[in-house]
Amino acid sequence: MSKQKITSFGEYIRGLREAEGLPLRKIAAQLDIDPSLLGKIERNERQPTKGQIKKIAEIFNQDESFLLSEILSDQIAYKILEEESDIDILKVAEEKVNYLKKKKNG
Numbered sequence: 001m002s003k004q005k006i007t008s009f010g011e012y013i014r015g016l017r018e019a020e021g022l023p024l025r026k027i028a029a030q031l032d033i034d035p036s037l038l039g040k041i042e043r044n045e046r047q048p049t050k051g052q053i054k055k056i057a058e059i060f061n062q063d064e065s066f067l068l069s070e071i072l073s074d075q076i077a078y079k080i081l082e083e084e085s086d087i088d089i090l091k092v093a094e095e096k097v098n099y100l101k102k103k104k105n106g
Helices: 009-019 024-030 035-042 051-059 063-082 088-104
Strands: none
Touching: 009 035, 009 063, 009 088, 024 051, 035 063, 063 088
């Protein structure tokens, strides 16, 4: 599955699973979670833990940092939609991140 196509984290994971022809219950067992929880993750109704993301990366031979950035970008996108904010809020957030990095580093 191409990393260039824009999808949600859940859709991306479902696509990986389906591309390999693996049933939901098999991947859920490898993640040591209930299949219904994995289904909710794939439908973007629940967020996976960092530990689950790490296991998903291992199972599907994916870059863990890529998957972490995908889930974080989902969280940001959903928050902007939820608050009915303008996309310009991302510029403000970027400025704050830069400010906080400088402050943290000294």
